[in-house]
Amino acid sequence: MQAALYHADFGYYTNLRGFGKDGDFITSPERHPAFGFLLGRQAVDVWEALDRPRPFNILELGAGSGALAEPLVSLVRDVVPEVVYTIDEISPSLRSAQQARLTDPAFRWHGADEAAHFILANEVADALPVDRVVVRGGRLRELRVGLDQRAALAWVEHDSVRAEIEAYFAALDYLPPEGQVADVCTALAEWVNGLARRLDRGVALVLDYGASPPRDSLLTYYRHTMGSDPLVRLGQQDISVHVDLRTLVRLAIAEGLQAGGVAQRSLLLNLGFQQVQARLRGLTDRQALAGLVEASGPGSQITALFLVRGLPNYKPAGATGRADWPAPHNLPSLPPDQAEAEFLSQWQAAFGTP
Numbered sequence: 001m002q003a004a005l006y007h008a009d010f011g012y013y014t015n016l017r018g019f020g021k022d023g024d025f026i027t028s029p030e031r032h033p034a035f036g037f038l039l040g041r042q043a044v045d046v047w048e049a050l051d052r053p054r055p056f057n058i059l060e061l062g063a064g065s066g067a068l069a070e071p072l073v074s075l076v077r078d079v080v081p082e083v084v085y086t087i088d089e090i091s092p093s094l095r096s097a098q099q100a101r102l103t104d105p106a107f108r109w110h111g112a113d114e115a116a117h118f119i120l121a122n123e124v125a126d127a128l129p130v131d132r133v134v135v136r137g138g139r140l141r142e143l144r145v146g147l148d149q150r151a152a153l154a155w156v157e158h159d160s161v162r163a164e165i166e167a168y169f170a171a172l173d174y175l176p177p178e179g180q181v182a183d184v185c186t187a188l189a190e191w192v193n194g195l196a197r198r199l200d201r202g203v204a205l206v207l208d209y210g211a212s213p214p215r216d217s218l219l220t221y222y223r224h225t226m227g228s229d230p231l232v233r234l235g236q237q238d239i240s241v242h243v244d245l246r247t248l249v250r251l252a253i254a255e256g257l258q259a260g261g262v263a264q265r266s267l268l269l270n271l272g273f274q275q276v277q278a279r280l281r282g283l284t285d286r287q288a289l290a291g292l293v294e295a296s297g298p299g300s301q302i303t304a305l306f307l308v309r310g311l312p313n314y315k316p317a318g319a320t321g322r323a324d325w326p327a328p329h330n331l332p333s334l335p336p337d338q339a340e341a342e343f344l345s346q347w348q349a350a351f352g353t354p
Contacts, residue, residue, distance in 0.1 A: 001129040001230060001239055006090065010235040013091040013127070026224075027123050028207075028264070028298065029068035032288040033332035034280075036068040038271040039120070039205070040075030041325065045317040046118045046203045047080055055082040059116035059198060062124040063087040066098040071332045073106050078330070088112035117202035119195060123302075125208050125248070126240040128191055130183040130218070131165055135176050140165065143181065145231065153231040172247065174213045181216040183241045189251050196255035201310030204257075205318070207264055210303045211242030245303055258308040262319050265299035268292055270321035276328055285333045 005012045028035045047056045056076070063069050069085060076083050085106045089095040095109060132143035134157065142165065146156035164186045169175060176182045195204055211217040220227040222237035230239045249259045262270070273293060280286050293299045306316050 004230065004234045005127060005129070005239060007235065012235050012238055013094070015093055015235070016091055027064065028292055028302070029122065030065060031291060032285065032334060033067065033071040034276050034285075034289050035268070035292060036071035037075050037328070037332055038268055038273060038276065039068065039318075040072040041271045042205065042267075042316065042318045043072060043076050043118050044079050047076075049311055049314050050117055050202060052080075053117060055084045056080050056118070057114070057116045057200070058083065058085045059088060059112065059119045060085070061088050061119065061121040061195070062127075063089055063098055064094065064122075066101045068120065068122055069098075069102055069107065073102075073104055074330065074332070077104070077106065084108065086111050086114070086116065113198060115200035116198055117200055119199055119202075119204035121195070121204070121206045121208075123208055123240075125185075125188070125191060125206065125243045127238075128185045128187050128241075128243075130185045130241045131162075132181060132183055132218075133161055133165060133176070134181045135178050138175070138178065140169065140175070155231075168247075171250075172213055172244075176213070176215070182214040183211075183216060183218050184214045185241065185244065188244065188247060192248060192251040192255060195307070196252065196257055196309075199257070199307070199309050202308075203311070203314075203316065204307040206248070206305040206307065207267075207302055208245070208305075209240075209242040209298075209301055210245040212244050212246035214244050215242075217242035245305060248305070252307045256309065258312075259305065260308075260316075260319060261303050261305040263300050264302040264304050265293045265295070265297075267304040267318040268299065270318050272325040272328075275325055276331065279328060279331055280333060282333060288334055 003011065007014060043058060047053070060069055069087065073083065073085050083106050085108070087098060087107065087109050089098060089109065099109065132155075133140045134143055135141070136157070140161045142158040142161040143155045144158050145153055148154035165184055168184050168186055218228060218230060218239065218241050220230055220237045220239050222233055227237070245261070252259050277286060277289050280289060291297055304318060306319060308314055
């Protein structure tokens with residue numbers, strides 16, 4: 001998985017250039033820019049809780065197309081006098097795309113190891129490489145990658161697992177059921193340590209699909225077609241695994257952080273989703289934004305996890321809500337789809353600008 005996603009020459013993320021129909025699977029920021037706008041409110045809430053530091057340092061891990069960063073900074077700039085938005089991006093192709101898109105002087109791609117007040121990790125941890133195991137006779141056995149009789153890549157069961165995998169499940173006090181495959185990210189501790197090390201007094205917001213305890217949740221995405229075989233189309237398809245959020249929280253607490261979470265759907269509603277949606281005029285906008293809070297959609301399956309340092313009495317607005325959100329202005333919107341564009345053109349010709 002490490003090689004397939006991050007190989008210096010042939011890795012999927014090494015060469016990924018964008019999102020949408022010709023790029024990666026579309027995540028929440030690409031569905032509607034108001035997602036970043038709403039998370040900007042959470043950023044401002046953190047800034048106010050920290051007594052308005054100057055500069056206000058934001059760090060985003062894996063910024064993708066920049067679709068989250070762009071509207072977030074647009075909102076924050078209206079309130080915060082001085083903001084520095086650092087992007088820690090491992091993909092050289094995506095970094096180039098971000099630099100072409102994000103022209104505000106607040107953005108930078110250096111200093112990612114410096115302390116930040118607010119850290120964002122939107123669907124990043126699910127791309128951390130994992131090990132696969134299966135239980136046989138009440139014992140863990142590792143699934144490794146080998147060759148079958150046709151010299152094609154295939155799963156090969158090993159009669160034991162490495163010590164760090166045993167330790168992971170021991171810490172969980174859990175053994176998967178007999179015959180069940182599970183994906184386990186032994187690199188999660190290092191990832192959480194890196195996040196905690198860079199979090200100054202402030203908040204980290206981690207958004208991801210969760211699987212606790214670990215199970216077989218590995219998925220692939222190839223040209224927006226979902227699959228589950230990572231041994232094909234190496235370097236051409238995305239691979240993701242749901243995150244063991246229970247372990248992530250335990251590791252964060254061990255790093256001295258407070259932790260709590262809500263569903264992404266609740267996060268957006270608490271940040272004034274309905275107020276923002278009411279101000280969108282286009283059908284395309286309203287439908288795209290509504291998809292982020294559908295009870296059966298990703299917004300209910302993704303967890304928004306708050307990790308807090310140095311704010312013992314802080315209650316994030318995204319977790320508790322508030323009733324006095326200021327009226328949004330400069331609200332970002334999607335371009336109308338073709339059908340709506342044709343309708344608006346006819347409307348304008350007959351009646352003037354609606």
